[in-house]
Amino acid sequence: MPSLRQCEADHACTHAVCFRGVLETAGIRRCAEVCAGHLVDMITALMAWAASRGLGDARVTVLAIPPVHAEPAQESVFVASMPVRGAS
Numbered sequence: 001m002p003s004l005r006q007c008e009a010d011h012a013c014t015h016a017v018c019f020r021g022v023l024e025t026a027g028i029r030r031c032a033e034v035c036a037g038h039l040v041d042m043i044t045a046l047m048a049w050a051a052s053r054g055l056g057d058a059r060v061t062v063l064a065i066p067p068v069h070a071e072p073a074q075e076s077v078f079v080a081s082m083p084v085r086g087a088s
Contacts, residue, residue: 009038018065021046025058033065059083 007013015035023030023046034042043060050058
């Protein structure tokens with residue numbers, strides 16, 4: 001079902017969520033949902049969080065969330081998956 005939630009990156013942002021970032025590694029999973037304008041900020045924040053905890057085997061996966069007016073059967077679409085670099 002399409003998302004009606006607002007961007008999580010900034011409480012002042014009123015844009016609809018259109019991307020979900022998922023960081024996964026050895027039993028840890030963190031998610032964030034943001035608008036297009038905050039996509040790079042979300043990826044940077046998730047990767048920095050993992051690197052600061054030495055989670056070098058973590059991956060950040062980005063999914064596109066269908067817009068509110070999309071057909072109900074439409075699901076999230078895979079955009080990219082990348083390893084976290086710079087972790088100790």
